[in-house]
Amino acid sequence: MTDKPGVVVTGVSGRMGQMLVRELETSDRLRLAAAVERTGHAWVGRDLGACMGGQDSGVMVTDDALEAFSKAQAVIDFTTPAATVAFAELAAQARAVHVIGTTGLDESDLARIAAAARHAVVVRAGNMSLGVNLLTRVTRQVAAALDEDWDIEIVESHHNQKVDAPSGTALMLGEAAAAGRGVDLAEVSDRGRDGITGKRARGHIGFHALRGGDVVGEHEVIFAAAGERIFLKHVASDRGLFARGALKAALWGQDKAPGEYDMLDVLGLGN
């Protein structure tokens, strides 16, 4: 028996799921309690270690999320919006800390997550890295210091398997820029441009998504004015970065009151 908090990894066969398992293997603060995949997935019912190409680990992959969550203190979830909303309700029932990395969540998904957070701790961020979260702070400061003579454009690049755009990180950066300017992002957001779009609207924030190869994640905020430009850029070259951030959040959440938190809270970067 161990007193390390137990973690359930959902979407365990995914890019982030497998990275989380690898990080948990070497963690001296947390342990893997269970591994969840979607019903019908080839890994369900098999030993996780063997599925990942190694020795049997004694952890069987399951599609019974509630049963898995009831054995753990935290759920780390990088899956899909539909799965994440369902898991938020189940994690709240199990009173497990729910760390959400899933992106592409819409307003109704966010409302259901907020409802679940009345009963349990939820930590949600479109990016779990220290660098990006720090970049949101810097973006907000720069946007606050500049007026609308400075056009703001956000460019993101990801691998060719990514299914949502703009990325969760790009939206975090857009929210930060809008907050710095004191405007509502929904009212000034321009998503890509195509055709006869007309001139750029003053004060708008543009988003552009590149997809290709195995790019882990790159984000750039460009402030462009007459005669000069400022570039703020973050490059992620290792998904382990996001997994380690998620583990930190799972541990941080253990003694917190129910509610919704983000990585700025976890990293102590303030709001």
Ligand SMILES: NC(=O)C1=CN([C@@H]2O[C@H](COP(=O)(O)OP(=O)(O)OC[C@H]3O[C@@H](n4cnc5c(N)ncnc54)[C@H](O)[C@@H]3O)[C@@H](O)[C@H]2O)C=CC1
């Ligand atoms: N916040 C952050 O720092 C990061 C967020 N992400 C986000 O995490 C999500 C996953 O990314 P990847 O791992 O690259 O995707 P992926 O497609 O490799 O993995 C997703 C996994 O979820 C599983 N899944 C889907 N529905 C499920 C269900 N109902 N129950 C259990 N498992 C289910 C899939 O079978 C798959 O194995 C995306 O939304 C991505 O944008 C990715 C990296 C970092």
Ligand SMILES: O=C(O)C1=N[C@H](C(=O)O)C[C@H](O)C1
């Ligand atoms: O899908 C990914 O891979 C990533 N998704 C997150 C996002 O949407 O910003 C974080 C990171 O950029 C990798």
